[in-house]
Amino acid sequence: MTKNTRKKDDKKLPKVSYYCKPDNLTLKQWQIALRRQTAEKENFAIFEHNTKDSPGYYSVVNSVTKNEYRVVYRGEESVWNYCSCMDFKTSQLGSCKHLEAVKLWISRNHRKIYAGRPSYTSLYLSYKGERKICLRIGTDHEDEFRQLAEPYFTPDGVMRPRAMLHIMDFMREAIRLDNTFRWYDDVLSFIVENRDFHYRKQLLHDFSDKELDQLLKVSLYPYQKEGIRFAFQAGKAIIADEMGLGKTVQAIGTAELMKRKNLIASVLIVCPTSLKYQWKREIERFTGSTVVVVEGNHLARKKLYTSECFYKIVSYNAMSNDIKLLQTLHTDFLIMDEVQRLKNWKTQISRSARHIESEYAVVLSGTPLENKLEELYSVMQFVDQYCLGPYYQFIDQTVVTSDTGKVIGYKNLNLVGEKLKSSLIRRCKKDVALQLPQRMDKILFVPMTKEQREIHDEYQGQVAQLVYKWTRFRFLSEKDRKRLLLFMSQMRMVCDSTYILDQKTRCDTKVDETINILRNVFDSGDEKVVIFSQWERMTRLIAAELDAMDVRYEYLHGGVPSEKRRHLTENFIENPDSRVFISTDAGSTGLNLQVASVLINLDLPWNPAVLEQRIARIFRIGQQRNIQIINLVASGTIEERMLSTLNFKSSLFEGILDNGQDSVFLDDSKLDKIMDSIKIMTETTEGQEEGGADSLSAQDMEERIDRDSAVTEIENDEVSGEKESVLSAGFPDEFEPEEASGTSEKRGVGGTTSVSGGVEAKEDPQELVQQGLSFFSGLARTLQSPQETQKLVDSIVKVDEKTGKTSLNIPVPDKESVVNILNMVGKLLGGK
Structure with missing residues (x-):
């Protein structure tokens, strides 16, 4: 085992910005450079596997998290490069920080790169673009494998679309041909996922509306039946109906349909604390099933997770605490309510929720997109991490920024909607207006x-x-x-x-x-x-x-x-x-x-x-x-x-x-x-x-x-045991808490001398210095650009159309200000 440490004689590469793409790099080159830069900083332990049995195989261990990743590296442009981390699987770059760390390790230790074809033949999952099953034919029995593969794979080794239903036949024949033939776990998972989708689709085709009416102890509206069918077929779906259209009953209906078709044996519902017992009451009302609310101390909750009850309900906060100790939670069917609360991808609760393992899922949100397009991307990760493509690419295709990098708008929104069609369903009240009162x-x-x-x-x-x-x-x-x-x-x-x-x-x-x-x-x-x-x-x-x-x-x-x-x-x-x-x-x-x-x-x-x-x-x-x-x-x-x-x-x-x-x-x-x-x-x-x-x-x-602005809390009154900020209370998004109250702070806050009636507040000397610096730096930036300089000249230089005379026209607050400025300039020029 060798640590991926930097040698003294290594040349330090120029730092790449995490926020702005350099002009000399393409989008993908920039992203790979960022991962290489991260690999330079992190302290990975790397060792090479048996070069005879597994040529080009490495293990990369993060010394902080102790997570271990399997890496295959067979050259810079090899299509067979691989890493077991999620970034490699979703970025479509053919690289990640672990793979870049292996490259650095090979270079620093002058190791040989295995770039040849192995002797064995294998099935692998390609993550470049849309996921697809590919065949790599080894040197053993090469001609026989090519003949066997022809009905299933294209000449370049990509599986034909119709071959998915018969791929298991190919795998059996391949083993008979050579017992060294192998496939990888992600290939098998992909095959099972695809075949399960077609199985559910066939089940749904044979399932009548009359049977749907018998699922629950309540009559369903036609659009609610449509929502249940959609979620059942998708396997993992977002029901984003406008608030008030009955997302809860659709989620419960989907679970009951999955249960009736013997696809699931347990359901875990994760919701805000305030809704736990509302979920319990509605499940009992709609199904008559037994329900357990996972609450109490940690040991009590741990025991309740193993309860034989079909439905288990837990709050987001309790779930997050349990993940810290249990590392993961598993359920056949996961329901996440009010998932827009997890729109911030980096919060502890959001991180914990990603450790819940489930075969199927229904995510509920009436407002999956409240403020920013990036929030929708975060919510979608709980359903399908591949649907919207890599995050860097998604931002590049949808976000419009100014020259300074600030978001000024969004584009290609209908394209995003098109990508979501197979995983997200949304109906508005106007779509079902005839079924609602006025x-x-x-x-x-x-x-x-x-x-x-x-x-x-x-x-x-x-x-x-x-x-x-x-x-x-x-x-x-x-x-x-x-x-x-x-x-x-x-x-x-x-x-x-x-x-x-x-x-x-x-x-x-x-x-x-x-x-x-x-x-x-x-x-x-x-x-x-x-x-x-x-x-x-x-x-x-x-x-x-x-x-x-x-x-x-x-x-x-x-x-x-x-x-x-x-x-x-x-x-x-x-x-x-x-x-x-x-x-x-x-x-x-x-x-x-x-x-x-x-x-x-x-x-x-x-x-x-x-x-x-x-x-x-x-x-x-x-x-x-x-x-x-x-x-x-x-x-x-x-x-x-x-x-x-x-x-x-x-x-x-x-x-x-x-x-x-x-x-x-x-x-x-x-x-x-x-x-x-x-x-x-x-x-x-x-x-x-x-x-x-x-x-x-x-x-x-x-x-x-x-x-x-970085808004900080000022003196707050304590209401119901909680500190509440008047600043936070006034504005939504990242500053708006669950609720807000006022403050007894008096007007004129901030240590300034504020006077009504147009009298200006006293200026802080430090602020005046900052204002001056801001003016000169802004002027310098303007004069560096010929176009901006011309705009400045056009704004202050006026030409009389009748006389042709040119004048300098600069707006000023009042005559007194002009007099003061002239007096000051006069004193400077006169040396007094």
């Missing part, structure tokens, strides 16, 4: 109190100062960007109530308006109401009013223990006296509250997907009444402006999953464009038509700020 959305504009307006406008003034500062200096410090996020979040909070920001005061109108709506609902019949707010303190105010009215309600927020959440739902569904369900966005996913027919949104989230998650709590299969959605919006505020935002995220979703636009582009990614958008977002909206030409994409603006 939905009516209403926007109720609510005036603010004088106190609310003053605070809102003061924050708006603070934002205006930052916009002015950017316009003047073309620079915002990290602290300024944090303040910008804070002020916009606080503008939204005060639209609900001053109580969210300062618990010593309470000025609002939305609470009274909500109570008026509730009184009308209570007076008109027995309808139930669901109320959502992003802010826990706002829901607290509603709860207090209902207590005063002696109205029974259920109250869900982030501080409610998971074991109590199911009781809240059960009480609301089963108790006719429980008329109201109050919830933060902690309950915006997974809950079935279709017993209600009215939903009140006290505020609107930035992300339209979150809004639809709220609505889907009542607008779903099982709803018997027409439903009403009431959105309370503070008039003349940032909330009203949000109504006319350009829905970039929804357009991206539709382009892939709903066959919408093939390309979706963001606005310019430059910060000045962001600041222009913020200016529009925070200016007075009175007199402007909803959805006008100057409408801002709030989601778009927020994503760009997120990318340019």
Whole structure:
């Protein structure tokens, strides 16, 4: 055994960027160079196998993880090179860091490369492009093997498509011809996987709709039967139906069909903690089967995994902890609910979930793509790691970036949708509209109190100062960007109530308006109401009013223990006296509250997907009444402006999953464009038509700020035992927690002297230095490009069309600024 250590006389290769492809390399050359660079850094232990029996075979051991990989290397361009790691199998590069480490080891130790043909003949799986079975004929019995292979393989050794069903016949004849004939594990797995697919397809062909109706103790809609058939045939599938269309019953139906066909003997359901008992209840309701919830301490959970119950349910957190100790979990059939929570590929829970082994799987998500195309790729890895191709290639084919490398849009979305057809099924409510009751959305504009307006406008003034500062200096410090996020979040909070920001005061109108709506609902019949707010303190105010009215309600927020959440739902569904369900966005996913027919949104989230998650709590299969959605919006505020935002995220979703636009582009990614958008977002909206030409994409603006800012938590109140950040609460994506509350921090945060009325805040001397450096470095970059230099000249040099005179036209804030600048220049030139 020899360590892959660098020798002193090795030449140090130039470093390759992980983020930007060098101009002198192709995409594949760049990716191979990155793997070679990684191999240089990592400390692998490498040894060569018996060169007589296994020429060209090596083992590579990671000294940190202790994982061992089998590597075959027979020359730089050999089609027989191989590594057992997943990167080799999915990258389509014919290389990986382990194989590159072997190359380095051979070079440094002056070992001979075995590049000839072995004596034995073998079947192997090629990972270049789409996976395919190939035949390598050895030197023994060469002519006989070529004659035997002709009906099954092309002259270059690739298996013919129709030969899959008869390949076992070839393998038997090959063994009779020469008992040294061999095949590898991945070949056999590929054959079994393919033959199983055709077997399920034939079973499904013989399975009637009448038999599907007998699967469950509930009637299925036609599209739900279609979903069960799709998942059964695919083997591993994503059901991405829009929220409220009954993904749960389709997953259970697929499991029952697999069970009836004797394909599975166990099912493991992994879901959020709050949904464990909802799954249990629905399985018992639909099937009558026994169900066990895997919970308790580790030893108790370990025992429950081996239970004879057909259905086992475990939370994501418990599963992640168990994987650490058990290394892996195995089940015949895996169901993963709300899988969009695993969109971040690098989280511990996501890593753990990839260690669950299963023959079949159904992954459920109403929003597999909430914000970024990369999230869909991550979710797809739980179903088919080969479907969308290598990640680097996927990004290259779909992501549009600016010159600076920032994402400005997406392309080829319909092509992505086409690739997903065999593994992902999605239906929208509009597709099954005839099977659902009517939905009516209403926007109720609510005036603010004088106190609310003053605070809102003061924050708006603070934002205006930052916009002015950017316009003047073309620079915002990290602290300024944090303040910008804070002020916009606080503008939204005060639209609900001053109580969210300062618990010593309470000025609002939305609470009274909500109570008026509730009184009308209570007076008109027995309808139930669901109320959502992003802010826990706002829901607290509603709860207090209902207590005063002696109205029974259920109250869900982030501080409610998971074991109590199911009781809240059960009480609301089963108790006719429980008329109201109050919830933060902690309950915006997974809950079935279709017993209600009215939903009140006290505020609107930035992300339209979150809004639809709220609505889907009542607008779903099982709803018997027409439903009403009431959105309370503070008039003349940032909330009203949000109504006319350009829905970039929804357009991206539709382009892939709903066959919408093939390309979706963001606005310019430059910060000045962001600041222009913020200016529009925070200016007075009175007199402007909803959805006008100057409408801002709030989601778009927020994503760009997120990318340019590292938002840290400021002083937070502790609510229900959890620290909650006002900055995080105001914006979605990576900054948005499960729920949020306000903060008692006063305006003027950040140690600056902030004054309303257009007076600029005092400048930090260090910031002025940074502004100067930023100006000069930006100017230098501009002057390096002839095209950019010409743009600069064209923008400041004006020619009078009548007289032909040329003048220098530079915008300035005011005359006083010009006088000050001239005085300063005069002193410099005069030496005084």
